[in-house]
Amino acid sequence: MKRRPPTGRRAMNVVVSLWAAGSALVGIAILFWIIFVVLTRGLGALNLSFFTQLPTPPGVLGGGLINAIAGTLVLTLTATLVAVPLGLLAGVYLAEFSEDSRAADFSRFSANVLMGMPSIIVGVFAYTLVVVPLGNFSGYAGALALAILMLPVITRTTEDMLRLVPNTLRESALALGAPRWRVTLAIVFRAAKAGLITGVLLAVARVSGETAPLLFTALNSPYWFHSLGEPTPNLTVTIFNYAMSPYPDWQQKAWGASLLITAGVLMITLLARFALREKKL
Amino acid sequence: MGGGGKGLWPLAPSPKMIITMKKVVLKAGRAEASPPPLRLVPRAGGQARVSARGDTAFRWLTFACSMFVPLVMLAIGVDLISSSLPALKKFGLGFLFSEDWNPVTQSFGAASSVFGTLVSTLIAMAIAVPLSLAIALFLVELAPPRLSRTAGTMIELLAAIPSIIYGMWGLFVFAPFMANYVQPLLGQTLSFLPLFQGPPLGIGILTAGIILAFMVLPFISAIARDVFQLVPNVVKESAFGLGATTWEVTYKVTIPYGLIGIIGAVFLGLGRALGETMAVTFVIGNAHRISASLFAPGNTIASTLANEFSEATEPLYISSLVALGLVLYLITYLVQVVSQMMLRRMYRAWSVGL
Numbered sequence: 097m098k099r100r101p102p103t104g105r106r107a108m109n110v111v112v113s114l115w116a117a118g119s120a121l122v123g124i125a126i127l128f129w130i131i132f133v134v135l136t137r138g139l140g141a142l143n144l145s146f147f148t149q150l151p152t153p154p155g156v157l158g159g160g161l162i163n164a165i166a167g168t169l170v171l172t173l174t175a176t177l178v179a180v181p182l183g184l185l186a187g188v189y190l191a192e193f194s195e196d197s198r199a200a201d202f203s204r205f206s207a208n209v210l211m212g213m214p215s216i217i218v219g220v221f222a223y224t225l226v227v228v229p230l231g232n233f234s235g236y237a238g239a240l241a242l243a244i245l246m247l248p249v250i251t252r253t254t255e256d257m258l259r260l261v262p263n264t265l266r267e268s269a270l271a272l273g274a275p276r277w278r279v280t281l282a283i284v285f286r287a288a289k290a291g292l293i294t295g296v297l298l299a300v301a302r303v304s305g306e307t308a309p310l311l312f313t314a315l316n317s318p319y320w321f322h323s324l325g326e327p328t329p330n331l332t333v334t335i336f337n338y339a340m341s342p343y344p345d346w347q348q349k350a351w352g353a354s355l356l357i358t359a360g361v362l363m364i365t366l367l368a369r370f371a372l373r374e375k376k377l
Numbered sequence: 378m379g380g381g382g383k384g385l386w387p388l389a390p391s392p393k394m395i396i397t398m399k400k401v402v403l404k405a406g407r408a409e410a411s412p413p414p415l416r417l418v419p420r421a422g423g424q425a426r427v428s429a430r431g432d433t434a435f436r437w438l439t440f441a442c443s444m445f446v447p448l449v450m451l452a453i454g455v456d457l458i459s460s461s462l463p464a465l466k467k468f469g470l471g472f473l474f475s476e477d478w479n480p481v482t483q484s485f486g487a488a489s490s491v492f493g494t495l496v497s498t499l500i501a502m503a504i505a506v507p508l509s510l511a512i513a514l515f516l517v518e519l520a521p522p523r524l525s526r527t528a529g530t531m532i533e534l535l536a537a538i539p540s541i542i543y544g545m546w547g548l549f550v551f552a553p554f555m556a557n558y559v560q561p562l563l564g565q566t567l568s569f570l571p572l573f574q575g576p577p578l579g580i581g582i583l584t585a586g587i588i589l590a591f592m593v594l595p596f597i598s599a600i601a602r603d604v605f606q607l608v609p610n611v612v613k614e615s616a617f618g619l620g621a622t623t624w625e626v627t628y629k630v631t632i633p634y635g636l637i638g639i640i641g642a643v644f645l646g647l648g649r650a651l652g653e654t655m656a657v658t659f660v661i662g663n664a665h666r667i668s669a670s671l672f673a674p675g676n677t678i679a680s681t682l683a684n685e686f687s688e689a690t691e692p693l694y695i696s697s698l699v700a701l702g703l704v705l706y707l708i709t710y711l712v713q714v715v716s717q718m719m720l721r722r723m724y725r726a727w728s729v730g731l
Contacts, residue, residue, distance in 0.1 A: 109622035112511075113519055119511035120520070123598075124531045126591050130538060130546045137549075182442050189439035199444065206447035209713045212645065213453070213706070214652020216679050220702040221453045223686070224460045233687075248446055277435035305539025308654035308679070312687040332541050336655065339545055347549075354545050358538060365537040369530070 131358070138355025141348045151318045151334075154343050161353060163320050167329040168357075171235060171314060172304045174324065175242035180296055183247050187254025187295075188280055204255075207248035218244050219309035227313060235324030238314025242306060246299040253295025257288040290371050297368035305361045307332035331357055454706065461700035463693060472700060478665040478681075480689070485697035487704055489665045493582060493675035494705070497657065498650040500586025500671070501593060505650075506643055509594045513601035518623050529602065536595035544659030547588045552579035552660050555587075560672055575670040578662070583671035585661040589653055593646035600642035600720070604635035607727050637726075641719030648712040652705060654679040678705040 145160045152159030186203070194200030218241050226237035261284050269279040285292065310316075315327040316334055331353045338350035464485065465472065475486025512532055516525045556579030567573045608631050616626045632639065662674020663684055676684075678701045689695045 105622055105625065109624045112514075112624040112627075116511040116515035116519055119508045120515045120528050120532070122508065123512055123535060123591075123594055124528060127531050127535050127538070129550075130542065133546050133550050134542060182445055185439045185442035186445060187443075189436075189443035193436050193439060194443070199440075203443045203447050205717060206450045208717050209710065210446055210450050212648045212652075212709065212713045212716070213450075214654065214679060214709055216652065216654045216682050217453065217457070217702055217706050217709075220682065220686070220699060221456055224456050224699065244449055247449070251443070251446060275429075276432040280435070301537060305541065307539070307541040308683060311683055315687060332539070335541050335545065336658075339548065339659070350545065354542055358542050361537055361539055362534065365534065 134351070134355050134358050137348075137351040138353075138358075141352025142355065146349070146352055150320065151349075153318075154341065154346065157345050161329075161331065161334060161349060163317070163329040164331045164334045164353065165356070167235070167314070167321060168304065168331040170321075170324070171239050171242060171310070171328060171330055172300060174235075174239035175246055175303060176296070176300055178239065178243040179246035179250055179299065183250025183295075183299070184254050184292065186247075186251040187258060190251070190255040191258035192276075192280055192284070204252070207251050210244070210248040211252070214308070215241075215245055215306055216308035216311075219311060219313055222309065222313045230325075233313065233315035233327045235314050235321065235326070235328030238310045238328060238330070239324060241309035241313050242303040245303050245306065245309065249299040249302060250295050253298065254292060257291030257295065258284055260291065261287045294368045294372045297364050297371065301361050301364040301368065304364070305332065305357050307336055311336070454710075457699060457703040457706055461696055461703045464696040464700040467693065468697075472697075473704070476665070476667055480685075480691070480694050483691065483693050485694070485700075487678070487701055489667050490676055490678045490681045490701055491704065492667045493661065494651060494677040494679070494708075496671070496675070497582050497586040497589055497661065497677055498647065500583060501589035501650040502643070502647060504587060504590035505594045505597055505646060508590070509598035509642075509646070510601050510639070512594070512598040513605050514627055516598075516602055517605035518627065532595050532598055534595075535591065536599075540592070540653060540655040541659075543588055543592055543656035547584065547656055547660040548580075551588060552584050555579045555584045564672075571669040572671050575668075575672040577672060578674065580660055580662045580674055581670075581672050582661060582675045585657045585675075585677070586671075588656050588660060589650045592653060592656060593649045596649055597642045597646040600645065601639055604638040604642070604723070605631055607638075608634050635723065637719050638723035641716045641723060644712050644716030644719065648709050648716060651712065652679055652709050654683050658683045678702070 145158055147160060147165065148162055149158070149160035150163055151161060190200050190204060194203075221244070222237045222241035226240055227233055230237075265283055265287055266279055269283045270276070274282070310330055310333050314330055314333070316337060317327040317329045319329070321328045335350045335353045335357070338346040338353070341347065468475065468485065472485065473487050473491065475484075476488040477484045477486045478489060479485070516529050516532075520528060556577045560573075560577030560579065560583070563573045564575075564577060605627075612630060612634060613626055616630045621629070657677050658680040661676055661680055663676050663680060664674040665676060665681075666673070668675065682698055682702060686695075686698050689698055
């Protein structure tokens, strides 16, 4: 058999393959570049006082970000406590009861749109809803914005995960006389546990690094907060303020906070993936 | 019919993965592929009546929760409209076209912010689309499975890095890199174009656009990867069997076959890029100005909100900022609707939606 010379086509193929491999390399290189920068610049800022002391006024060296660390944890936790029950139950309706009704379709569609909604818009919403009527910036507004961002992620993953649970399991439980709500909460939830945890972790990872929705809701503060009813210090807005400041000491603190946030978010994300793979595949 | 979680968030389990998981679970459960949904039929007798009542309550509770998300979405729209009314009344449609943004004279216009948003997004998409399609091609067709999995995870992790970290890196590392190496090069070679004239500051619309490209890249490539993977092997193999190269199969078979999905992916990335806030705020320079040069500082809707919202005190100023937010809400809403329609059609047509 005589072959036609395929040099042009083959050359094109090689070019495209190289381009494809190169693109992947660029993406991975960016990831490592960012991680490398955050690590090298952030490690120098982390010391005992970073984790134990309050911020100092500009120009005074030392101090730490204990209030912002605590603030970020409290804000994220509050948002999680609000969004998780709501999101789980919403997912239950979509997966177990909706029978693909119009309302369920609209709910799904809205969740998808809300997931792509810029987080700063959600911040504006929380501002006009909470900050304006109450008359001051507050942690409640910030937690609300974060909860709104978490809700669609949890709802959609819950639905997807519950749909994976085989119907025979539900049928067996129902045949034993268990009411539907018990079947869902005790049997279906248990079967889908790993998936549900993944959904919650992904949602937490998503909001714990968010800055935009906190800028004009929780705001920031250099002091301790006594309740969420006042401006609440948090790491991400602190990074923004400190990075834009002219003080090298503050900029270094911003890098330390960046390292903390990046490490936290990446670890939660990897944990979420691990939880899913471990159980199901 | 869920449409798969992957369409929305690169880190969520992909339809492919869900299918595999479904198979595993189904095999374990020995269930039918998809039996009809169950209904609880209440039986006679006290016990059953109680449980039926409990079930009705539970059903309504979950229904109420599931209506929360659409409610929030609509509430955001209504709220933005009502809060921006003072500004819209004062400036009318001219708000969109006025470049003036002056808190002192209380004169506000969205033109420079809208312009910056569109241009930075355009740059981002011009870079991110070819790059992420190539990455998807590499992960699906070229890389050996093990490398593909590792590389794929790393690309997806790009989506996990918070926006503000891109901002820190962008401002302190990437912007100087642009100013020292990339912009002088562009300025020398392409200086006949007004796009690449002006001092290489590092900070500006071009840098913002490039960083945006890196940020939306994982979103587009995650779906493109699904698209490439979900094209039936028979279709691809037929083309390979005719002697086509990998590139020819991709270009002439895979991409046309999955075009709807790819368009959906691009729109999804577009929505992300339009609303991305912190990274852009760090590097775009924040100037209310429309310039021909991509090296010049500018601003976007999101960066204007981030910079000025907490400092605005006058009602008209705040209202104008909310009006900016409304513009962004409407644009991203439209883009999202298009992307959801496309992705839904694709996942439904290929019946991988659950």
